[in-house]
Amino acid sequence: MTIIQIDMIEREGALQRIIGLIERRGFSIQTLDKSAPMQGLTTLKLEVAARGSLRTVDVLVRQIARLFDVYAVSTLQPMPHVMAHQTALPPGSLSCRTLA
Amino acid sequence: MTALSASLTPTTTSATKTGAQWVVWALEQRGVTRIFGYPGGAVMPIYDALVGSELEHILVRHEQGASFAADAQARLTKKAGVCLATSGPGATNLLTGIANAFMDSVPMVILTGQVPTGVMGTDAFQEVDIFGMSLPVVKHSMIVRDAARIPQTIHEAFDIAESGRPGPVLIDLPKDILQASVATYPIEPSHFAQPLRAPDLEALAEASAMIKAARRPVFYMGGGIALGGAVEAVRAFMAQTGIPSVATLKGLGAPDPDAPHFLGMLGMHGTRAANMAVQESDLLICCGARFDDRATGRLDGFAPDARVIHMDGDPSEIGKLRVADIALAGDLKAGLKGLKPGYLAIQDWRQTCQERKAKHAFSYDAPGNGVYAPALLKQISEAAGDDFIVACDVGQHQMWVAQHCRFPRPEAHLTSAGLGAMGYGLPAGLGAALTAPDAKVFTVSGDGSIMMNIQELATARRYNIPIRIVLLDNGSLGLVRQWQEYFFDRNFSEIDLYDNPDFAEVARAFGVEAFSVHSRDQIPAAIERLMAAKGPILAHVLIDPNENVWPLVPPGATNTQMMEH
Ligand SMILES: Cc1ncc(C[n+]2csc(CCOP(=O)(O)OP(=O)(O)O)c2C)c(N)n1
Numbered sequence: 001m002t003i004i005q006i007d008m009i010e011r012e013g014a015l016q017r018i019i020g021l022i023e024r025r026g027f028s029i030q031t032l033d034k035s036a037p038m039q040g041l042t043t044l045k046l047e048v049a050a051r052g053s054l055r056t057v058d059v060l061v062r063q064i065a066r067l068f069d070v071y072a073v074s075t076l077q078p079m080p081h082v083m084a085h086q087t088a089l090p091p092g093s094l095s096c097r098t099l100a
Numbered sequence: 101m102t103a104l105s106a107s108l109t110p111t112t113t114s115a116t117k118t119g120a121q122w123v124v125w126a127l128e129q130r131g132v133t134r135i136f137g138y139p140g141g142a143v144m145p146i147y148d149a150l151v152g153s154e155l156e157h158i159l160v161r162h163e164q165g166a167s168f169a170a171d172a173q174a175r176l177t178k179k180a181g182v183c184l185a186t187s188g189p190g191a192t193n194l195l196t197g198i199a200n201a202f203m204d205s206v207p208m209v210i211l212t213g214q215v216p217t218g219v220m221g222t223d224a225f226q227e228v229d230i231f232g233m234s235l236p237v238v239k240h241s242m243i244v245r246d247a248a249r250i251p252q253t254i255h256e257a258f259d260i261a262e263s264g265r266p267g268p269v270l271i272d273l274p275k276d277i278l279q280a281s282v283a284t285y286p287i288e289p290s291h292f293a294q295p296l297r298a299p300d301l302e303a304l305a306e307a308s309a310m311i312k313a314a315r316r317p318v319f320y321m322g323g324g325i326a327l328g329g330a331v332e333a334v335r336a337f338m339a340q341t342g343i344p345s346v347a348t349l350k351g352l353g354a355p356d357p358d359a360p361h362f363l364g365m366l367g368m369h370g371t372r373a374a375n376m377a378v379q380e381s382d383l384l385i386c387c388g389a390r391f392d393d394r395a396t397g398r399l400d401g402f403a404p405d406a407r408v409i410h411m412d413g414d415p416s417e418i419g420k421l422r423v424a425d426i427a428l429a430g431d432l433k434a435g436l437k438g439l440k441p442g443y444l445a446i447q448d449w450r451q452t453c454q455e456r457k458a459k460h461a462f463s464y465d466a467p468g469n470g471v472y473a474p475a476l477l478k479q480i481s482e483a484a485g486d487d488f489i490v491a492c493d494v495g496q497h498q499m500w501v502a503q504h505c506r507f508p509r510p511e512a513h514l515t516s517a518g519l520g521a522m523g524y525g526l527p528a529g530l531g532a533a534l535t536a537p538d539a540k541v542f543t544v545s546g547d548g549s550i551m552m553n554i555q556e557l558a559t560a561r562r563y564n565i566p567i568r569i570v571l572l573d574n575g576s577l578g579l580v581r582q583w584q585e586y587f588f589d590r591n592f593s594e595i596d597l598y599d600n601p602d603f604a605e606v607a608r609a610f611g612v613e614a615f616s617v618h619s620r621d622q623i624p625a626a627i628e629r630l631m632a633a634k635g636p637i638l639a640h641v642l643i644d645p646n647e648n649v650w651p652l653v654p655p656g657a658t659n660t661q662m663m664e665h
Contacts, residue, residue, distance in 0.1 A: 062418075
């Protein structure tokens with residue numbers, strides 16, 4: 001079980017897109033915690049479990065980072081922090097928070 | 101208001117147009133000159149706005165044709181292809197094409213009409229949630245709910261589709277939004293374009309040392325090379341290092357086809373020389389490839405002794421299926437230029453690979469006077485030379501094209517690789533021939549595949565598109581038949597197409613020139629006639645119904661276990 005924290009940009013379909021990706025890429029979502037949107041960003045915290053031995057959270061995190069609705073993603077322990085689309089926001093509007 | 105939301109609400113400054121007129125305007129602004137589509141209720145405002153616009157609209161006869169034609173145009177130009185369809189069935193008919201573009205990383209902007217916002221979610225007539233249905237197969241997607249946002253949204257969609265690892269972007273456009281009259285905002289530079297990362301210098305140095313130390317290195321090339329504009333860099337790397345090289349289905353055309361150390365395609369229908377080199381290698385330098393199962397065979401038996409240097413524009417491909425000893429995410433061109441292994445003492449290894457290449461070269465001297473498809477395809481590609489472009493369908497003929505044609509560049513080979521979608525060949529050929537009118541564009545299809553989008557012969561006729569269709573007719577779903585023959589105890593099931601129509605007659609009924617080829621001695625004249633064609637032409641070629649694709653790695657086997665016949 002791994003905890004993934006995602007700063008999601010509030011856009012139509014964003015939550016569905018992220019959850020769909022996690023399921024489709026071979027992980028089941030055990031718990032899901034979603035904050036209220038704040039300044040256009042929402043924080044998701046998910047506990048995920050791999051469905052097969054081939055699946056690594058490390059790759060999943062990079063696949064999540066690829067999404068345009070994701071501002072930042074990290075695992076809480078002990079994965080390195082991965083920045084997603086820093087450029088998806090106007091430069092300087094928000095600094096990326098280190099979540100680990 | 102935060103910077104995030106403030107950026108979304110600048111004041112309007114422009115003249116007033118309808119949403120649909122803004123769509124057309126935004127496409128023109130983006131430099132789009134041609135779109136492929138099919139009208140219907142929800143997109144009627146766009147069709148209204150198209151009249152008198154600068155955009156050339158190609159009317160296909162099935163929306164799937166629009167998506168495949170746009171895909172082919174995009175593969176040739178590296179700019180997003182655009183297709184347009186109405187809501188509901190129009191949109192669902194695009195789905196296969198969207199998935200195809202996603203699997204092969206093709207930049208595409210898909211415009212779908214949608215029912216008016218007021219009735220979205222009520223099961224209105226021709227309402228489907230195309231946004232939801234396409235989520236797993238798009239790079240990104242958006243529903244426009246404010247007509248004033250249309251130009252910016254379209255601009256962003258192109259940036260997303262074309263930058264980074266390209267892919268399809270869908271924009272769902274509700275009818276009331278298309279009909280609203282609005283002023284809009286000036287287009288701002290979007291923050292969506294993804295610049296390519298520079299490769300890590302330390303990793304490059306380590307990789308260079310690893311290559312230097314390797315005794316049996318193999319360079320493994322994929323479709324990412326063409327996507328990353330790295331063809332020249334690849335050819336230079338191959339020439340400088342002389343490392344034996346192999347390519348995936350999508351990597352074909354990246355290496356100079358005449359390069360001495362290029363061993364051909366690897367994988368299920370790869371050459372013996374390529375597969376054996378990979379299996380024996382002690383270092384795989386994977387460049388823009390993704391360890392697809394058709395290339396690797398049984399993954400845990402793939403290149404078992406090799407360490408891996410994995411270079412890819414998309415960081416999420418690295419380590420997905422095979423652990424990389426060295427990861428080089430980012431710009432492939434810069435990565436290749438940064439690899440400086442110096443002199444490589446691998447003469448014996450090169451020679452081993454060369455000998456195998458020579459010993460197991462394809463032979464074309466099949467007995468009899470029937471048409472031997474591999475030889476025909478080889479001759480066609482050689483006749484067309486550097487002007488050759490082929491769009492394939494899916495099946496045995498697709499594999500023969502990959503094995504036997506000569507591809508001077510990656511764009512010469514348009515194939516539905518990741519999705520393997522029968523029906524791709526004809527519409528993709530049309531898209532390619534429209535995009536590259538001076539090239540010699542061929543569609544190679546099978547008697548099964550051609551029927552998936554046969555209606556596009558009408559499109560070929562209407563626009564007099566110079567597409568040369570080579571229909572290899574073996575009277576069956578050949579690739580499925582081959583699998584039933586070898587892996588299902590010859591228990592043939594639903595593969596017999598004995599009652600096919602006369603395809604030459606069918607083509608003529610569409611107004612397309614057509615002729616049949618039955619025997620080997622007719623081939624030179626047939627090729628001449630195809631090459632000289634100025635409009636659409638179809639050669640219906642009867643081939644041996646029992647011919648198979650060789651070599652073949654059985655499913656679940658490792659790539660050393662090649663069946664030769
Ligand atoms: C849309 C679609 N349906 C089914 C398949 C499965 N399939 C793969 S190859 C093939 C047979 C293709 O037959 P044909 O086009 O005649 O080519 P051949 O193998 O005979 O050269 C089939 C049915 C597919 N790839 N795509």
